[in-house]
Amino acid sequence: MTTEPLLRARDLQLGYGEFVLMRHVGFDVRAGEIFFIMGGSGCGKSTLLRALMGLHPPQAGQIFYGKQDFWGGDEGARHGIMRRTGALFQGGALWSSMTLAENVSLVLEEYTGLSEGDIRDQASLKLALVGLAGFEEYYPSEISGGMRKRAGLARALALDPPMLFLDEPSAGLDPVSSRMLDDLVLELRDTLHTAFVIVSHELASIFAIADNSIFLDAGTRSITASGKPDDIVRDPKTEMSALNFLTRGGDRSVAA
Amino acid sequence: MSLRVSVGGQWSMDAGLPSAAGQALADVAGRRVRELRLEAIDLGRWDTSLLVFLVRIVKAARARDISVDMELPDGLKRLVGMAFAVPAQEGAARARREEAFLAAVGGATLDMLPQLALFFRFIGEITASFKRLLSGRAQMRMQDFTDAIYESGVLALPIIALTSLLFGLILAFVGAVQLTRFGAQIYVAGLVGIGVLRVMGAVMVGIVMSGRVGASYAALIGSMQVNEEVDALSVAGISPVDFLVLPRVLALTLMTPLLTLYADVMGILGGYFVGVTMLDLNPAEYVNATMQMTSFRHMCIGLAYGTVFGVIISVAGCRQGITCGRSARAVGLATTAAVVHSIVGIIVATAILTVVFNVLEI
Incomplete structure (x- = not known):
């Protein structure tokens, strides 16, 4: 895909008050792309999603929708952008x-x-x-x-909306509904070129539909792997925490 | 006959459906069509407004047993398929509910008896819980009890002071307008003293506590219902009445008469302020008149009212919380109901107790 990114995150630092949860976070999401944010519990996935949705300001860094600086602009402009996105909460x-x-x-x-x-x-x-x-x-x-x-x-x-944020969409769904949701995401990507930013632990979904992804590591407080999940698994340089997550399953990787 | 419907050009939600779409739907519904063929010609950008049209026309065709042949782009065809993939469950669909006024009144009336039975059952549960407390078997944490004392008592002091002081002022003003015409302004001391001590101090406290504490009990326990915290207590073998209701009922029943006493003092101070500053009464004269015209009995009656109000407010608040539904809307309704029931209960109880005290000549 060579189109202009719909969303660009640059050098984001996220946290609450003095506490820094994640730093140096950067990635692009393009139209018609299914982008997964992965990582163990408490690593800051949902906080990152909330920053992208306009619900929690980053401590530093910038988020651009097209050419508009999301958090740098006034509140009215931010609400205008938020109106062009959709969100599914946990x-x-x-x-x-x-x-x-x-x-x-x-x-x-x-x-x-x-x-x-x-x-x-x-x-x-x-x-x-x-x-x-x-x-x-x-x-x-x-x-x-x-x-x-x-x-x-x-x-x-x-x-x-051209961009949808889904926070743990498969959690609590039966396998049939979960598969149906994946099919719907794929159809909307292919027909309406909707971009999806999805926080999920569901490995089956991640491998089946992700075009791109990042892995947030609570230990290093940064992105330790990025790309298509299949490529991340095959890359010999992939950090252990990301590899464990993708091969052994979700949060259990932390203890592995 | 066969009907061919071609879709093309731009389809946008902002532009609404094109007029020809309505004609196509009318053709499917009206003519003797046996076969419907949907095709795309020069289809540009589209959104779900096109999908809405296609689903409408396919539904209309299916309703008349018309066979549908779709020669549409694969993605579009798959989305139409997904819209029909999970058929509506039999019996699941329901019409928009619009209840007639009389039906609503009838329903509410029929619901009163079971509600009354549930209320008495709740009273019974609290009584049983209290019995367990006396025998040392209640699952009540002392920390919850002291927290409830602090929240319903100590934190209420400023608002009780303000409202009671102003109420004393108002009562003295209203009385003074009439009494000064007869040169009997000294009786303002008695009017304020007896009025506040005997009933109005307790009523003021009751109304303030209904909004402040009764509503908070309903919202807190209601939110716990929504989050399944009450269920978690039951599953853990802990009685929600022992754990949540009993400390709050005890705390408020204990604190309301004490706050009534405090309100009495503040109310009399308000009357004193008007008497001394506006009616030119001597301070010592006002205090002396208050002491002569009121008695310890009046104060005890006020405390009895306060105790009853404490029970009413805490039971109404806790009951609405415990029986709350599992949504934010239900919490809102429970909170409103707690306040309304408390205030109505206070007024009814005041009327009954006043008659009883009069009959008993106390």
């Missing part, structure tokens, strides 16, 4: 006072001029794409955790 984060259809419809009502009927059909389509056809009038409290997660993805897809 627990789904659905608005509990609204039905699933209303959850998906809200941003369509706010940011498009679509008619009521078109909005309803858009919401039904997005729910059908994640396997929730017929559940439009259910409240989040009336469905299972896995269904809530899928509904969260439908909401993230509402505006067909």
Whole structure:
């Protein structure tokens, strides 16, 4: 892929207060690319994702969307960029006072001029794409955790954003739903050229659909491997922590 | 007959569906079509607005048993396939719920009896928990009890001081307007003293504590329900009533009469301020009149009101928290209900106790 990056992270330093979680983080994400952020628990994956989504400012460094400096610009510009992205949170984060259809419809009502009927059909389509056809009038409290997660993805897809952030999308999903989600991600990448930034421990997904990835290491507080997961595994220079993660499975690698 | 529908050009959500799309849907629904052929000609950039149209037309065709043949780009065809991949579960779909007013009133009325039964069951559970406490078997941590004492008592002192002082001022002002017409302004001391000591001090504390503590109990325990923390207690063999409800009920039942005493002092101070500064009463005269017109009995009655209010507020708050649903919305509803039930309970209890004290002539 040789297109201009949609997202560029440059020399990011992330943390809370005085505590530095990660430094010298840099990478590019291009249109139609599936980008995975990997690493053990507590290494800063979700903090990095929150910085990319506009929810937690980095301590240093820059994030660019196209040519716009995400955190360097004013808040209005940042909100403009955030509107062009979608996010799936770990627990789904659905608005509990609204039905699933209303959850998906809200941003369509706010940011498009679509008619009521078109909005309803858009919401039904997005729910059908994640396997929730017929559940439009259910409240989040009336469905299972896995269904809530899928509904969260439908909401993230509402505006067909060019970039989607998914935090642990497969966690809590059954294998069939997890595979279906991977298929959907691939189809959206291929048809709408949607870029995905995904935080995940799901090795099957990582190897099946990742175009690019980084591995964050809690020990060195930096990126210790990057590239396609298959290439990382084959590279003899790959650090042990990343190799353990990709060959032995997720957080258990830390103890290996 | 066979109907051929071609899609092409740019499809964008911002532009909405093209007018020809409506015509195509009408053709599928209206004509004697046996076969529908969907094809793409010069298809440019598209988003899910195209997908919405294709899903609509395929649904309309399927509803009339029209066979559908898709000659579309592979990706688009696969996405349409994914939209139909998981069919709606039988019986899962439900219409938008719009309950009629009378049906809502009827439902709420029918729900009252079971709710009342649940309320008495909860009271029973607290009583059993209290019995366990007396026999030293309650699973209550002393730390939770002292924390609840601090939060519901010590931290409430500033707001109780402010509201009670102002209430004493208001009561004295209102009384003074009438009493000065008869040259009886000294009776402002009695009006404020008896009013505050006997009932109004306790009512003021009750209302403030309903909003401050009752709501907080409901929100805290309700949030624990949402996070399954209450279930975790039950599974660990720890009674949620012993662990969460009992320390809070005991703390508030203990603290409300003490706060009532504090409110009484502040209320009388408010009246004293008006009497001395606005009504030109001598300070010693005002204090003397207050002591003559009030009695220890009035204070005890006020403390009895306060104790009852403490039980009402803590039980209402904890019960709403324990029976809370598992969503943020449910926590909001539980918090509102806790405050409403507490205030209504306080007013009803005041009415009943006032009648009882009058009948008993105390």
